[in-house]
Every structure is written in C-alpha cells, then in structure tokens.
Amino acid sequence: xxxxxxxxxxxxxxxxxxxxxxxxxxxxxxxxxxxxxxxxxxxxxxxxxxxxxxxxxxxxxxxxxxxxxxxxxxxxxxxxxxxxxxxxxxxxxxxxxxxxxxxxxxxxxxxxxxxxx
Amino acid sequence: xxxxxxxxxxxxxxxxxxxxxxxxxxxxxxxxxxxxxxxxxxxxxxxxxxxxxxxxxxxxxxxxxxxxxxxxxxxxxxxxxxxxxxxxxxxxxxxxxxxxxxxxxxxxxxx
Numbered sequence: 001x002x003x004x005x006x007x008x009x010x011x012x013x014x015x016x017x018x019x020x021x022x023x024x025x026x027x028x029x030x031x032x033x034x035x036x037x038x039x040x041x042x043x044x045x046x047x048x049x050x051x052x053x054x055x056x057x058x059x060x061x062x063x064x065x066x067x068x069x070x071x072x073x074x075x076x077x078x079x080x081x082x083x084x085x086x087x088x089x090x091x092x093x094x095x096x097x098x099x100x101x102x103x104x105x106x107x108x109x110x111x112x113x114x115x116x117x
Numbered sequence: 118x119x120x121x122x123x124x125x126x127x128x129x130x131x132x133x134x135x136x137x138x139x140x141x142x143x144x145x146x147x148x149x150x151x152x153x154x155x156x157x158x159x160x161x162x163x164x165x166x167x168x169x170x171x172x173x174x175x176x177x178x179x180x181x182x183x184x185x186x187x188x189x190x191x192x193x194x195x196x197x198x199x200x201x202x203x204x205x206x207x208x209x210x211x212x213x214x215x216x217x218x219x220x221x222x223x224x225x226x227x228x
Contacts, residue, residue, distance in 0.1 A: 004159070033215075042121075042205050042218030043160065056215065091159050106216075108159025 002026070004109035006092050012115045013082045021077045021112045025094030032075050033106060034067055035091040043091055049075060082116045089113050120144060121208055121219035129225040133195055138222040140206035141188045147209050149189050150216060151180055154203040163191075196226045 005024045013019050025032050031050055035043035036059075045059040051072040060067070064082075069075040079086055093106035124139050140149070148167045152160035164173050166182035166189065173180045177200075179192040193200055203223050207216035 035218075040220070042207070042220050044218070045215045048215065059215075093159070105162050105165070108161070110158050 004092055004094055004107050006090075006109040006112050008112060009110065010113050010115075012117065014117055015084060016081050017116075018078065018080045019082055019114065021079075021090050021114070023075045023077070023092030023094075023109060025073065025075070025092070026096075026107055027073075029094035029096050029107075031095040031097065031104065031106075032069055033093040033095075034075070034077050035093065036061075037089040037091055037111070039088070046077070046090075079114075082114075084116050087114055087116045120217045121206055123204075123206060123219040123222050125222060126220070127223050127225075129227065130196055132197060132226055132228050134226075135192070135194050136196055136224070137190055137192045138204055138224070139188065139190050140208075140219055142208060143187065144208070144210055145186050147186075147211055147214075149182055149186075149206060149208045151189070151191055152205040152207065154205060154221070155201075160203075160205055193224075196224075198226045198228050200224060201226050 007022045033048050034046040036046055037043045047060055047067045048056040049069040052069050064080045066078045089111040091108055091111045093108045095104040095106050097104045122141050130136055150165045151163045154160040164180045169184045169186045171182045177194045181190050203221045205218050205221045207218045209216045
C-alpha cells in the first residue's frame with residue numbers, strides 16, 4: 001500500500017499478557033518512530049529507528065517495552081506483562097529522510113488501540 | 118508539566134464561523150508543526166514553520182509562528198464540517214531533536 005499500515009488495529013489483552021504490535025512503513029523510508037497516545041492526549045515519543053539501528057529509545061516507559069526493526073523495514077513493538085496503564089493507541093510513523101529529524105515530514109499509520117483488562 | 122500547551126481544549130462552532138487555536142510554551146523551538154488527526158486515524162501534517170514571525174497559508178488555514186518562536190496560532194476562516202478533528206502542535210527544541218506534541222484542541226464544526 002501507499003501509506004503506513006499497522007496491525008492489529010485493535011488488541012485486547014489480559015493484564016500480564018505479552019503483546020506484539022506491527023508496523024509496515026512506507027517502502028524505502030529510512031526513519032521509523034513509535035508513539036504512545038493516551039486518551040485525550042497528544043502522541044508521546046517512544047523510540048526511533050534509522051534503518052535497522054535503534055538510535056533513540058529514551059521514551060520507552062519501562063523495560064517491559066521493546067522495539068525492533070531487524071531488516072530496516074517492518075518494525076515490531078513488544079510489550080511484556082501488560083499493565084492497565086499500557087492501554088493507549090500506539091502510533092507508528094515513517095519518514096523518508098534519516099539523520100536529523102526536525103523538518104522531516106512524518107507519515108503516521110492509523111495506530112493500534114490496545115486495551116488491557 | 119506539558120512542554121506545549123494548547124487552547125482551547127475543546128471548541129464547537131457553527132459552519133461558516135472563524136476560529137483561532139493556540140499553541141504556547143516557555144521553550145524556544147527551532148521548528149513547529151501542526152497536525153490534524155481524525156478519529157481512528159494517525160495525525161496528518163498540515164504545516165511546518167521554522168522562522169520567528171513566519172506566516173503560512175493553506176487554503177482557509179493560516180498558521181503563524183511567534184516572533185520569539187515560543188508560540189504559534191492556527192486560524193481557520195469560514196470553518197466547514199470537514200475541518201472537524203483534533204489539531205495538534207508539535208515542537209522541536211533543537212534541530213535534530215524529536216518533536217514533542219501538545220495535548221491538542223478538539224474542534225467540532227456543526228453543519
């Protein structure tokens with residue numbers, strides 16, 4: 001497809017369950033970002049990849065959160081032992097340019113809505 | 118404490134009215150972006166401003182970056198129901214840094 005896709009679109013998990021969220025960026029895009037958007041809030045940065053290298057993971061809230069992009073295209077965000085406070089929309093964005101991130105247009109996917117019961 | 122504040126939080130107006138929403142911070146930004154997000158979708162970039170005092174127009178939308186690069190406004194003329202959505206501003210403190218998003222203004226334009 002032409003845009004960023006994410007799957008699943010909706011995920012319901014029981015507390016303590018592990019989940020994996022997938023992001024397919026626009027083909028050829030160098031940069032990939034993950035954001036967490038709580039209800040009624042703006043997106044909050046989680047982590048950033050340039051190709052397969054994870055250059056910034058300062059936004060990951062705990063060591064239960066792990067992201068990878070092994071071949072520099074598809075990325076997976078994994079959350080272990082989910083907690084209720086992990087309930088949010090997880091957004092993925094990609095950008096055609098690498099290096100410095102300001103000024104680059106990020107193209108967002110529709111997000112995965114995670115609900116932890 | 119939010120790095121970026123947006124006001125108003127909610128706004129409901131009639132079709133054809135004009136409106137302005139604001140994005141404010143105590144920090145100086147090297148660049149600032151405005152996005153619109155519709156329910157069930159990701160944000161879509163509307164504009165990037167980088168120069169203090171800069172004004173950009175996108176059809177009925179006018180964006181202004183404050184002279185001190187600490188604030189920005191978005192003015193919509195003759196609002197239409199299709200303008201309904203969550204308007205987010207996002208600022209980068211330094212070139213090369215990640216953008217930080219504000220909490221958004223939720224706009225509803227009634228026909």
